[in-house]
Amino acid sequence: MPQSMNQARLQLRHITKRYPGCLANDAIDLSIQPGEIHALLGENGAGKSTLMKIIYGVVQPDAGQIIWQGQPLNMRNPAQARELGIGMVFQHFSLFETLSVAQNIALAMGAAAGTPKQLEPKIREVSQRYGMALEPQRLVHSLSIGERQKVEIIRCLMQEIRLLILDEPTSVLTPQEAEDLFVTLRRLADEGCSILFISHKLGEVRALCHSATVLRGGKVSGHCKPAECSDLQLARLMVGDAEGLVAQYPKASGTASFLQVDKLSWHNPDPFGCSLTDVQLEVRSGEIVGVAGVAGNGQDELLALLSGEQTLSRSDAQRIRFANQAVAHLRPDARRRQGLAFVPAERLGHGAVPEMSLTDNALLTAFQQGLVSKGLIQRSKVQALAETIIQRFAVKTPNAHTAARSLSGGNLQKFILGREILQSPRLLVAAHPTWGVDVGAAAAIHRALIALRDAGAAILVISEDLDELFQISDRVAALSSGRLSALAPTAQTSQVQVGGWMAGQFDASPSQPDAAPQI
Numbered sequence: 001m002p003q004s005m006n007q008a009r010l011q012l013r014h015i016t017k018r019y020p021g022c023l024a025n026d027a028i029d030l031s032i033q034p035g036e037i038h039a040l041l042g043e044n045g046a047g048k049s050t051l052m053k054i055i056y057g058v059v060q061p062d063a064g065q066i067i068w069q070g071q072p073l074n075m076r077n078p079a080q081a082r083e084l085g086i087g088m089v090f091q092h093f094s095l096f097e098t099l100s101v102a103q104n105i106a107l108a109m110g111a112a113a114g115t116p117k118q119l120e121p122k123i124r125e126v127s128q129r130y131g132m133a134l135e136p137q138r139l140v141h142s143l144s145i146g147e148r149q150k151v152e153i154i155r156c157l158m159q160e161i162r163l164l165i166l167d168e169p170t171s172v173l174t175p176q177e178a179e180d181l182f183v184t185l186r187r188l189a190d191e192g193c194s195i196l197f198i199s200h201k202l203g204e205v206r207a208l209c210h211s212a213t214v215l216r217g218g219k220v221s222g223h224c225k226p227a228e229c230s231d232l233q234l235a236r237l238m239v240g241d242a243e244g245l246v247a248q249y250p251k252a253s254g255t256a257s258f259l260q261v262d263k264l265s266w267h268n269p270d271p272f273g274c275s276l277t278d279v280q281l282e283v284r285s286g287e288i289v290g291v292a293g294v295a296g297n298g299q300d301e302l303l304a305l306l307s308g309e310q311t312l313s314r315s316d317a318q319r320i321r322f323a324n325q326a327v328a329h330l331r332p333d334a335r336r337r338q339g340l341a342f343v344p345a346e347r348l349g350h351g352a353v354p355e356m357s358l359t360d361n362a363l364l365t366a367f368q369q370g371l372v373s374k375g376l377i378q379r380s381k382v383q384a385l386a387e388t389i390i391q392r393f394a395v396k397t398p399n400a401h402t403a404a405r406s407l408s409g410g411n412l413q414k415f416i417l418g419r420e421i422l423q424s425p426r427l428l429v430a431a432h433p434t435w436g437v438d439v440g441a442a443a444a445i446h447r448a449l450i451a452l453r454d455a456g457a458a459i460l461v462i463s464e465d466l467d468e469l470f471q472i473s474d475r476v477a478a479l480s481s482g483r484l485s486a487l488a489p490t491a492q493t494s495q496v497q498v499g500g501w502m503a504g505q506f507d508a509s510p511s512q513p514d515a516a517p518q519i
Contacts, residue, residue, distance in 0.1 A: 007070045009034045009194040010055070010163055015064035017050050021398045024050040026218040027064070032163070037185060037195045039205045039226060041238055042215035043438040044410025045396045048198055051215075052165050055196075056088045057081045082108075087156030088165040093148050095140045102136035105155045119158075127154045131180035135272070142272045144296040153181070163194045168409075168435075170204060182208050200438045202231040214238055239440045249450050251474045251491050254284025258458035259306075259427055260321040264328075266305060266312070274298040276305070276482045283427070283458040288449060289487065290473030291462045292498050298482040299431070299462050300345070306429050306460070307342045308332035322427060336368060339426030343417055343433060345462075347409060351416040354405035358397065361404050362386040362419050369423055385422065393418035394444060410437040414445065421448055427458045434468060446472050466495045480504035 012030040016023075025047045032038045042048050053059040055066070057075040066075055068084060075081055081088070095104050102116035102123055113119060120136040127134040132150040140148060149169065156164055164185075170178040185195055185208065199205055205212060206226040214222045214237040222237045261281035268275045276298050283289045293299055304310035305320065308331050312319055317326035322338045332342070342365070344350040352361045362385045363371055371381050386400040393414040397407055404412055413433070420428060433449065434442040449472055453459050463469055469476055475487045478501035485506040500506070 008032060008067070009036075009069060010196075011067040012051070012055070013065045013067065015051065015054060015061050015066070017047075017054065017059065017061050023218050025054070025061070028215070028218075028220055030213055030220075032194045032196060034162075034192050034194055035189050036211065037189050037197055037209045039209035039212035040196060040198050040215065041202075041205065041212055041234065042221075043239055044408040044441055046215040046238070046438075047218040048215055049167065049408065052088065052167060052196070052198065055081070055163075056086060056165060082159060085160055085162030086165070087159055087161050087163070088167070089149070089152040089156055089169055090167055093152055095148060095151060097141035098139065100137050100139055101134055101143075101151050104140060104151060105136075105158060108155050109158060113158075122158065123154065126157055130154070130157060130184040138272045142270050144300055147296050149295075157184075157188075161188070161193050163196065164188065165196045165198075167198045168200070169197075170199065170201060178204065200442065202226075202234045202439065205234065206231070235439050238438065249446070249472060251489070252287050252453060254287030254458070254474065255456070256285050256323075257282050258285045258323050259283040259460065260324070261306075262319055262321070264305065264319045266301060266310070268301055274301055274482045276301055279482075279484045280486070281460075281477070281484060282487070283460050285426070285458045286453060286456050287474040288453050288459040288461060288472055290469035290476040290490070291460065291479060291484070292464065292466060292469055292476065292502055293462075293479035294502055295464060297479045297502075298484075299479060301482070302479070302484075303344065303429065303431055303462060307340070307344075308335045333368070336365070341365070341420035341423050341425030341428045343420055343428070343430040345431035345435070347412050347416060348405060352404040352412060355403055357386075357401045357403060358390070358395075358407075358415060359383055359386040359400045361415070362389060362400075366419060366423055385419075389415055389418040389422060392422070393448065409435075410441040413437055414441055417445055417448060421452055424455075425452075425457055427460070428452060429460045429462075431462045432465075433461060433463065434465070435463075442468075466498060469498075470495060478502045478506070480506070 008031045010032045012028060014027045014029065015025050016027055017025040028051060040048050050059060054061050057077045057080055065072055100116065102120050105123060106113065106116040106119055123134060123136045132154060134150055134154060153169060170181060189195055197209055206229065209226050212224050212226050213220060216238060224237065226234065259282065261279055264276055264279040266276045274297060279302065311331065312328040314329045317329040320328035325338065327335050327338060348354045359382055363377065363382045366385060371378050383400060389395065390397060390400060395415045396411045417433060434445050437445065449459060461469065461473060470490055473490045476490045476493060476498060477485045477487045478498050480502055481504060485501040
């Protein structure tokens with residue numbers, strides 16, 4: 001840890017924030033030194049995001065004091081925070097999708113920094129220096145989730161940063177990309193920048209952070225030095241009873257093939273997008289297949305083609321089949337009638353409508369489950385479904401009428417996954433199912449996926465978290481530049497091998513479903 005300095009970079013004293021029916025922050029104290037990488041840990045809903053928003057000026061506290069470099073201040077808004085040298089990368093991105101990377105960064109930095117065109121050379125230089133190369137002219141809507149995360153981080157690094165707040169920055173990065181980011185963060189800390197790091201990946205916290213503050217139920221439950229703690233000890237500080245959070249699930253071989261993808265090729269008209277080439281994939285009933293890959297290598301395109309958001313012509317309908325029935329030409333609602341359920345990568349805006357209540361969000365994809373009769377919504381049944389999801393999946397929310405946007409990321413993810421699982425799908429396609437989710441919620445989601453598998457469903461999980469894929473997947477493959485490796489039993493491969501496939505080191509020729517790709 002860097003040498004302690006006399007004056008803390010940031011101090012929080014008795015910060016308190018109340019919302020109707022919820023005490024989000026309860027007299028929280030926190031201190032960060034110059035050059036310190038400080039972790040903020042806690043379950044979803046523990047108050048971490050609220051506290052970060054208070055520091056960044058997005059939310060005003062009801063009580064307490066912020067002291068910046070020895071001086072008390074009232075953080076009025078994010079513009080003031082940026083002027084002081086505070087940058088924040090939110091878990092849910094704050095980018096304008098119809099603007100370019102350079103335009104988004106220029107908006108954040110203000111007119112004095114220069115025009116988007118003038119900023120382009122520096123964007124290229126900074127992004128390449130920190131191992132997160134970006135093309136400044138690309139439109140944000142054409143970027144993958146991982147690439148958008150890079151824009152958020154580079155946007156902060158373009159400024160004169162004294163305190164960098166990172167909310168789940170590695171949730172969509174590969175292990176190698178995360179390690180590259182850690183090199184950057186350690187360099188920033190050595191230069192005197194303070195870093196406040198929120199992550200549910202406890203191994204990362206132990207490897208990177210000098211100290212940690214743990215929140216539970218809106219209060220500080222403890223402080224520690226992560227390097228001196230085990231994952232289980234950190235989990236206990238976060239959730240109390242940590243038994244059952246680290247589980248090994250028996251592998252399954254599945255039964256009959258349900259999802260068949262046969263030599264699927266698709267040309268992406270977006271010049272910055274990824275096209276798919278001869279994708280071969282099979283998912284059997286009663287198994288979980290995991291697909292790994294660095295963001296931007298065709299995951300979004302494959303998900304769109306599987307969900308029906310992108311269709312093929314009738315002549316190519318056989319490229320995707322459910323139980324040998326051609327579906328590639330069908331729209332999403334028709335595929336759902338064939339047994340598909342879908343958990344998209346983006347919770348807000350894709351998986352749920354932010355402004356709508358949980359009850360109305362339950363109706364969005366479950367309307368075919370007897371919730372609509374003769375064109376009329378059966379409100380009592382919709383309400384009952386939403387309440388069942390909340391109860392069965394332990395979603396922390398005041399009630400089913402709460403707007404989706406008011407839930408923490410992990411609780412909204414549990415609601416979306418529960419909505420899909422309770423429809424008893426024959427095939428569940430889930431993208432990044434535990435992205436930004438705490439250890440307790442991740443364990444609950446994994447148990448739900450395993451239970452659905454054991455009930456006979458075919459499950460496809462697309463994730464950049466190799467630990468997750470190896471924990472729950474029965475077979476695994478990897479996408480690289482729109483090409484998919486052959487599937488291999490998870491028990492017969494390794495993360496190092498799959499990492500090689502993610503880099504394109506595999507034989508892309510057609511092979512038997514259980515055959516391991518050649519390195």
